[in-house]
């Protein structure tokens with residue numbers, strides 16, 4: 477109930493204005509968002525690199541209905557990729573892209589514009605010597621995103637995608653994407669979805685996550701285990717061992733600011749650990765999804781507002 481209210485608020489412009497206007501929100505946002513500028517993102521990447529971790533950078537933004545805003549997002553990614561290369565960090569950091577930030581929802585030709593824009597980001601990533609992973613948004617975009625993934629992989633076979641274990645369809649999507657060279661980031665799913673397409677019960681989502689993990693680990697692709705759940709992390713390690721995978725044939729991934737000690741532990745035990753680092757001004761939707769994932773975050777947020 478609380479989760480769906482927060483996820484509805486994540487898409488409300490009225491609540492957005494209220495939350496953004498409150499200066500006391502900023503310090504709480506800083507727990508999950510690495511800053512607003514490319515320099516902030518590079519600084520966070522360097523600090524994680526120094527702890528033997530890898531990074532995927534998300535220039536925040538989503539759901540744009542303006543072609544110019546989509547073009548600006550592409551430009552921001554191009555600049556970021558150049559900066560990573562210039563700083564010698566491109567072997568440690570890739571980028572994550574939301575197709576709705578580069579035009580997927582534009583009323584005329586949105587899908588084609590998103591594909592063309594994503595292609596420009598892939599070209600910049602190729603020039604820098606790194607990779608791109610497509611984030612997955614709500615279920616109405618899944619077919620479109622996987623279609624764009626297929627098109628991009630013709631020229632850039634290393635482009636990866638996120639699959640969400642809460643969707644009923646995802647086991648089949650995992651089978652389709654478990655082939656050689658395929659990079660799949662498996663997460664539980666962060667949006668509010670109806671029972672017609674998604675498991676509603678946490679235990680059911682967890683069971684689906686394990687079934688999907690099994691398919692990916694037994695396949696020939698490169699699984700990216702995106703979860704903070706200690707059970708999922710342990711099961712992933714076990715399935716990888718049973719499938720005869722070496723430590724460099726899959727990786728763990730967590731979000732910036734969440735379970736940082738666990739991130740250090742995983743990386744220190746010889747595993748590859750990548751941190752998803754979000755930066756930029758458009759933090760509202762991302763921040764609200766982080767609040768929705770854990771009631772304690774909301775309590776922390778409200779308490780910090782009330783204690784001022």
Ligand code: FAD
Nearest residue numbers: 611612638663664665666702703704705729730752766769
């Ligand atoms: P949960 O069962 O939700 O959490 C397990 C434990 O992790 C909790 O008990 C708590 O200790 C900790 N935890 C989890 N979330 C939080 C939080 N917000 N704050 C503090 N502690 C927390 N979702 C999408 O729908 N599309 C995407 O493209 C996408 N990309 C992602 C990329 C990465 C690298 C990661 C790690 C997640 C991504 N997600 C994405 C979010 C994901 O779907 C989940 O909503 C989120 O990861 C919480 O699920 P969990 O697997 O960590 O397990």
